[in-house]
Amino acid sequence: MRGFLASSAGVTCAAALALPLALSAPAQAGPQAARTEPAVPGGTQSLPLVPLGADRDLGAAAPEQGLGRRDVRSFSLVGVIWDDPDTELRGRVQVRTRATGTDHWTGWQDIETHNHDHAADPGTAERDSGRVRGSTAPLWVGDSDGVEVRVQAEADERATEPGDSPLPRGMHIELVDPGAEPPSAYTPAGVGRAGRAGRTGALNARTAYASAANVDLAPLGATEIPALSRQKTERDLLAGMPEGAAREPYIGERPTIVTRRGWGADESLREGGFVYTKKVKAAFVHHTASGNNYLCSQGPSVIRSVYRYHVVSSGWRDIGYNFLVDKCGNIYEGRAGGVAKPVLGAHTLGFNNDSMGIAVLGSYGSTKPSAAAVTAIARLAAWKLGLYGADPRGTTYLKSGGGNLFPKGKNVRLNVISGHRDAFATECPGRLLYGKLGSVRTAAARYQGR
Known part of the structure; x- marks a missing residue:
């Protein structure tokens, strides 16, 4: 299914309507010269x-x-x-x-x-x-x-x-x-929660536009989207359903999510606007393959570096993943467009439509992922998949856009929570992280109350 470029109606905040709608992509030199x-x-x-x-x-x-x-x-x-x-x-x-x-x-x-x-x-x-x-x-x-x-x-x-x-x-x-930490940046460790969520400060137009995509969940300019209890998460989900469509809301409580402003995204790097698919039917788990030699306090710096590498060096419109998780279990907003929305990513070649990508910072072919990171994946999946009625223990069908395992147009049956290697012949997300996905499915279903 084709994604669509967000219009002013696609951003549910009056503040967003006053911001530039189509921000142009930065000029980028070719690779032929230094x-x-x-x-x-x-x-x-x-x-x-x-x-x-x-x-x-x-x-x-x-x-x-x-x-x-x-x-x-x-x-x-x-x-x-x-x-x-x-x-x-x-x-x-x-x-x-x-x-x-x-x-x-x-x-x-x-x-x-x-x-x-x-x-x-x-x-x-x-x-x-x-x-x-x-x-x-x-x-x-x-x-x-x-x-x-x-x-x-x-x-x-x-x-x-x-x-x-x-x-x-x-x-x-x-x-x-990656540059120095901006004054508004979220600090993963050693700072009280009120301080982490409360710093806003002046916003430029691009940062405000990206932040407005999450304004239903946190104030404009917030560095984190706060966690919600399961009761409040369920209440919000039911409030957004059409009248007469009441059902038992299988959804996990919303976890704390560090926003793009929280990790210091330079919004002038990425291509303007947002692109969406229709829904989120599956989550693909990845690793960034960037090594494990980082401190959790460096998580935002690692993400700023990956973002710049994806956009400036590789030529993508934004960072490829919808979410990132560090080894201490901190969850970060990835590609811009709103953490609760079906943002089209660039994480799983051939299967980006109607899915989301969650990448754990690090390499997990021979290194065991931390319990905190595995738990964070399960909590995030329980919430985001729950918004779209998906059962973490179930299977779904996605249509291939083309790849080295499935031809273009083939309807492929996949686990709702899959590893990258399930859709493409790759080592990602690493043997030891892939081996944890059964536990992730079970835990995510439990968080949803199934």
Whole structure:
């Protein structure tokens, strides 16, 4: 089902009507040349990769490319992009970084190369914008000011015709600085709840427009949407139902959700307006594959970095996920448009319509997800799926928009709470997080009172 661009009628707040309706997307340079944005608040350094080793005379056809050690401006997250989003990077990507203000270099760290499965559906305006690039997953490395990169093609990719490139063309290393915490930012730990929810301050037009999408749930400019008791959550749900449609409201209590303003989203980066699908029939669970070397107090910084990488580096209209969860169980609003609304994301290629994406910050192939994160997924799913009458233990049908498991147009039966790998051949959300989804379904149903 096609999403629609929000009009003034789609934002249920008088304040939103006075704000710009169609905010234009920021101009973005192509990946062919080195690109640097202003460093405040945050920025991206984009450096072209060059041939390495004995094959450097092959130029773009060299099977190993990268950068030698070099000094750069401060950054905290890295990733590699290339020109054609339909080209896979078949090989290994590794980086070494130097902690800011020190002489200490890390060992080589692998970057997950398969990121095209987190993307807008084929044939959509977002996917066909002409700005989208191929990209690896992002990797959080912490505050750094030195970098070294190497990309090696797989052995079977090296035997090509003369002049053919075994690696994607136009590869760049993206060095993302999340910027300092804005004065209004939510603090995940060490600050009283009244302080966290109550800071508003001055709003620019773009921030106010994004915040207005949640005005039925929290004041304009709030940094968090407060939790509701189950009784109040049920009462709100019943109040929104058509007259005569009364039923037992199977819904979990609304959890606390940090808003985009709370994690410091720069709303000028994303494309203007909101895009919706018709409903939310399923939730796909993901991991960001960005590593686990972050503190919970850094959660907002990690999200600002992923947001910038998705939009500025990868060319998406906004961050891909509808919600994000850190390892301490804090829940964050992802793509703009309203946490209670069916916002169209770019999280599960081919299955973004009528679904939502929940990503846990980190990598969970060999690391066990925290109990707090698993509980947060269940509570969030119980509430959001409950708004649309979905049973977390049940199954549903979604129509494929095209992918590597199901052809376009096929109606696919999926668990209402699924892992990314259920809809696309991928390791996401990691073996150990995927193994927790049975517990998530059971807990979410219990939170709904089923």
